[in-house]
Amino acid sequence: MKLHNQNLSVGMILMQARTFIALFILTIAFTVILSNRGINFLSPINLVTITKHVAITAILGIGMTFVILTGGIDLSVGSIVGLCGMIAGGLIHQGLVLNSLGITIFFQVWVIILITLALGILLGLANGVIITRFGVAPFIGTLGMMYIARGLANIRSGGATFPNLQGKEALGNTGFPFLGAGKILGLPVSIWILIVMLAAAIYVSKKTPLGRHIYAIGGNSRAARLSGVKVKRITLVVYAFSGFCAAVVGLIIASQLVAAHPATGETYELSAIAAVVLGGTSLSGGIGSVGGTIIGAFVMGILGDGLVMMGVSEFWQNVIKGVVIIAAVIFDQAQQKMKARSAIASVNLERKTGREEKTA
Amino acid sequence: MPEQLREEVILRAEGIRKYYPGTVALNGVDFAVHRGKVNVLVGENGAGKSTLMKILAGVETASEGKIFLRGEEVCFTSPTEAARAGIGIIYQEMNLFPNLSVSENIFMAREKVLKGVWIDHPAQKQFTADLMTRLKQDIDPGALVSALRIGQQQIVEIAKALAQEADILIMDEPTSALSTGEVEMLFEMIDELKANGVSIIYISHRLEELLQIGDTITVLRDGNLVTTESIKDIDLPWIVRQMVGGEAESVFSRENHQVGDLLLECKNLSLVREGGGYSVKDLSFTLQAGEILGIYGLMGAGRSELLEILMGVHPHAAGEIYLEGRKITGDTISERIRDGFALIPEDRQREGLVQTMSVAGNMTLASLFRLALKGIHLRKKDEDREVDALVREMSLKSAGTAVLVSSLSGGNQQKVVIGKSLLTRPKVLLMDEPTRGIDVAAKGEVFSIVNKLAQKGLGIILVTSEIIELRAISDRILVMSKGLLTGDFPREEATEEVLVEASAVGHMTTSLRSSR
Numbered sequence: 001m002k003l004h005n006q007n008l009s010v011g012m013i014l015m016q017a018r019t020f021i022a023l024f025i026l027t028i029a030f031t032v033i034l035s036n037r038g039i040n041f042l043s044p045i046n047l048v049t050i051t052k053h054v055a056i057t058a059i060l061g062i063g064m065t066f067v068i069l070t071g072g073i074d075l076s077v078g079s080i081v082g083l084c085g086m087i088a089g090g091l092i093h094q095g096l097v098l099n100s101l102g103i104t105i106f107f108q109v110w111v112i113i114l115i116t117l118a119l120g121i122l123l124g125l126a127n128g129v130i131i132t133r134f135g136v137a138p139f140i141g142t143l144g145m146m147y148i149a150r151g152l153a154n155i156r157s158g159g160a161t162f163p164n165l166q167g168k169e170a171l172g173n174t175g176f177p178f179l180g181a182g183k184i185l186g187l188p189v190s191i192w193i194l195i196v197m198l199a200a201a202i203y204v205s206k207k208t209p210l211g212r213h214i215y216a217i218g219g220n221s222r223a224a225r226l227s228g229v230k231v232k233r234i235t236l237v238v239y240a241f242s243g244f245c246a247a248v249v250g251l252i253i254a255s256q257l258v259a260a261h262p263a264t265g266e267t268y269e270l271s272a273i274a275a276v277v278l279g280g281t282s283l284s285g286g287i288g289s290v291g292g293t294i295i296g297a298f299v300m301g302i303l304g305d306g307l308v309m310m311g312v313s314e315f316w317q318n319v320i321k322g323v324v325i326i327a328a329v330i331f332d333q334a335q336q337k338m339k340a341r342s343a344i345a346s347v348n349l350e351r352k353t354g355r356e357e358k359t360a
Numbered sequence: 361m362p363e364q365l366r367e368e369v370i371l372r373a374e375g376i377r378k379y380y381p382g383t384v385a386l387n388g389v390d391f392a393v394h395r396g397k398v399n400v401l402v403g404e405n406g407a408g409k410s411t412l413m414k415i416l417a418g419v420e421t422a423s424e425g426k427i428f429l430r431g432e433e434v435c436f437t438s439p440t441e442a443a444r445a446g447i448g449i450i451y452q453e454m455n456l457f458p459n460l461s462v463s464e465n466i467f468m469a470r471e472k473v474l475k476g477v478w479i480d481h482p483a484q485k486q487f488t489a490d491l492m493t494r495l496k497q498d499i500d501p502g503a504l505v506s507a508l509r510i511g512q513q514q515i516v517e518i519a520k521a522l523a524q525e526a527d528i529l530i531m532d533e534p535t536s537a538l539s540t541g542e543v544e545m546l547f548e549m550i551d552e553l554k555a556n557g558v559s560i561i562y563i564s565h566r567l568e569e570l571l572q573i574g575d576t577i578t579v580l581r582d583g584n585l586v587t588t589e590s591i592k593d594i595d596l597p598w599i600v601r602q603m604v605g606g607e608a609e610s611v612f613s614r615e616n617h618q619v620g621d622l623l624l625e626c627k628n629l630s631l632v633r634e635g636g637g638y639s640v641k642d643l644s645f646t647l648q649a650g651e652i653l654g655i656y657g658l659m660g661a662g663r664s665e666l667l668e669i670l671m672g673v674h675p676h677a678a679g680e681i682y683l684e685g686r687k688i689t690g691d692t693i694s695e696r697i698r699d700g701f702a703l704i705p706e707d708r709q710r711e712g713l714v715q716t717m718s719v720a721g722n723m724t725l726a727s728l729f730r731l732a733l734k735g736i737h738l739r740k741k742d743e744d745r746e747v748d749a750l751v752r753e754m755s756l757k758s759a760g761t762a763v764l765v766s767s768l769s770g771g772n773q774q775k776v777v778i779g780k781s782l783l784t785r786p787k788v789l790l791m792d793e794p795t796r797g798i799d800v801a802a803k804g805e806v807f808s809i810v811n812k813l814a815q816k817g818l819g820i821i822l823v824t825s826e827i828i829e830l831r832a833i834s835d836r837i838l839v840m841s842k843g844l845l846t847g848d849f850p851r852e853e854a855t856e857e858v859l860v861e862a863s864a865v866g867h868m869t870t871s872l873r874s875s876r
Contacts, residue, residue: 207737207738208732208736208737208738209728209729209732209735209736209738212721212724212725212728212738213725213728215714215716215717215721216714216717216721216725218716219714219715219716219717220710220713220714220715220716222710222711223705223710223711223712223713223714224714224725225693226671226673226693226703226705226711226712227693227697227725227726227780228693228694228696228697228726228729228784229694229725230692230694282716285716286714286715286716286717287716
């Protein structure tokens with residue numbers, strides 16, 4: 001009996017660390033396979049490249065994790081990425097055209113970044129208002145916002161791309177490519193942004209009342225409300241933050257490409273959700289962590305880049321990613337069952353020992 | 361078991377055990393159902409009554425044990441199977457579809473079908489009409505269930521079971537939502553059913569009515585069978601003794617405490633009900649420091665709503681509240697918590713606990729505003745210090761404070777909810793049915809906590825339907841009926857009779873009809 005129990009608990013520890021183990025195995029597998037072909041998968045350059053790719057999904061995933069922890073979902077982030085990129089790109093490329101006055105204003109890059117971030121927050125707030133004030137289900141509300149933002153992104157340029165976002169010395173708006181291509185202490189700026197946002201998100205989720213309240217809302221919003229948690233206000237904050245994350249990603253991508261295209265960010269919301277789910281966050285809310293999401297994002301990233309380097313076609317990559325996501329959820333459910341079973345086992349054990357004590 | 365009862369047993373359960381994760385709901389219970397009798401099953405909340413009934417009705421399967429129906433061993437894996445064998449169950453919560461008609465409800469999932477495609481509505485309605493005539497009820501088979509009164513809905517439930525030719529009918533708290541008149545009507549119907557050879561298993565907390573309607577009585581306590589007796593051999597105090605294990609006095613004892621200065625004054629509290637009328641109307645009362653104020657009333661009297669008004673759950677509620685002479689202006693829950701109100705909600709699972717969080721996480725949830733440095737930074741040692749102190753003080757049994765709160769027993773979960781409200785450092789503690797669904801020992805502990813808090817000078821407002829508990833612990837008892845204050849009795853004057861009488865004010869039309 002005791003041995004059986006121990007098996008259960010070892011199994012559970014393995015289950016709990018499953019994403020991390022998957023990450024480990026993937027890395028080893030790609031390293032071995034690719035080294036046979038003379039490629040060093042673990043070279044610093046390659047790892048930085050992968051992390052740069054991962055950062056996009058991971059930053060969106062951080063915002064998405066909080067949303068999903070409250071029991072919601074945000075389908076609009078991909079479109080907000082696109083729209084924010086277009087707004088920033090437009091402001092650099094065309095400036096702000098005031099037809100009535102017949103003038104065009106060119107802002108400095110840092111102002112443009114602030115405007116874009118504010119826009120992301122505003123769109124996220126709009127999501128939050130639709131959900132909390134008008135009682136629209138998060139799936140529907142953000143689905144609507146997904147269409148609205150994508151539409152606006154196309155309207156901004158009539159579907160065209162804003163190229164040459166280097167800016168002009170004469171207009172005083174140079175420096176935008178630094179976000180995507182610049183380096184600080186040898187690491188790309190986007191990775192630094194990821195690190196800072198990750199650290200902040202982990203701090204908020206673990207060490208502040210706000211984080212605790214987010215978990216409580218997802219676990220049981222009625223109980224949270226009766227405990228004095230301002231459910232509506234916190235839900236607003238969470239969606240606004242998700243919009244902020246999308247704006248950050250929009251800026252990074254536009255800067256990396258030195259161009260803004262209205263279709264940028266399509267299906268990014270799904271990658272972000274996949275990373276969150278792979279990271280062990282429950283779609284019903286209340287359970288999960290930002291750290292898990294980052295691991296989930298790395299699993300998706302390493303899988304993607306590794307398969308590319310192996311020469312697997314993009315079509316097959318999609319199939320494999322799909323299988324991985326489903327497998328993760330199946331494992332998740334197996335883990336839940338295992339937990340329930342071990343709880344029953346411990347009750348039975350308790351009962352048995354209780355009886356023995358009685359007979360003794 | 362009395363000898364003469366043994367012969368006519370139609371259903372017998374032997375050695376039933378049922379385990380849930382973390383708890384043993386039934387621990388080797390024997391139960392016999394006698395043909396054409398009302399077989400009463402009593403026990404405190406959480407004693408395992410409902411679980412036993414669910415097993416008999418095929419909703420749950422027993423972990424161990426055997427069930428014999430008419431002498432043959434049976435094992436139901438679904439309610440449908442049990443229904444086919446003639447066992448019908450009427451749940452505590454109504455299981456009707458309010459958006460469908462009476463006859464559609466009665467034939468739910470067993471529709472009469474023409475040519476394998478169309479529902480034969482006329483035939484269903486005719487059958488329902490016949491059934492209603494048999495039950496002497498005037499209910500239109502085509503009426504929507506949502507349009508019926510609660511009592512009538514109960515009758516539809518019974519009719520539904522009878523339509524499936526049930527000859528064993530399980531009634532789980534059938535009267536909890538009924539008015540006095542409707543209860544009389546139900547009892548007449550039960551007599552009718554008995555005369556037709558239907559066996560009834562009857563679960564209720566209203567002990568007086570058990571003596572009136574029951575033939576045999578089986579008492580469960582903490583998942584164990586205590587005893588089975590013939591009703592004519594026993595009386596009310598006997599039932600109470602069996603239920604609480606002969607320690608009624610000690611469990612519900614009230615320790616001396618000093619009632620102090622005026623703490624809370626409420627003037628003309630009113631709450632408009634959605635869809636017209638008042639949940640609470642023009643209610644005024646005061647509460648002293650160190651006073652335990654009990655509130656009694658029937659279901660729907662507005663007791664929970666009164667507590668919710670004080671807690672700020674209904675921002676549109678009218679009236680004035682003065683705490684320690686200061687007028688309360690904030691109308692959100694978080695402001696009320698800071699003002700010094702704390703609520704222990706009625707529904708522990710849905711309103712009291714966040715099941716996905718740990719014991720400590722739940723306990724500190726309402727006090728983070730106080731625990732966090734500058735309102736931002738939470739330090740684990742600050743939280744642990746307060747949580748640990750409380751765990752010791754309340755003798756909460758848990759494998760550490762980091763385990764999920766859902767792994768605790770009902771009584772310990774309730775202590776977590778109480779602990780959560782105490783950590784907010786309240787001046788007024790609002791307790792809504794704090795002993796519901798917890799075992800007797802835990803009840804005693806909850807009451808001793810309440811006593812201790814009163815001694816410390818907290819004002820406590822306690823709502824409970826258990827009249828014995830209420831009279832034992834309260835310094836003063838207010839009675840509500842249909843949102844109005846209908847009684848205010850000091851401890852000495854609050855006999856059971858005056859409380860029940862005051863709680864029925866406004867229900868007079870129905871009780872008059874029944875005494876006709």
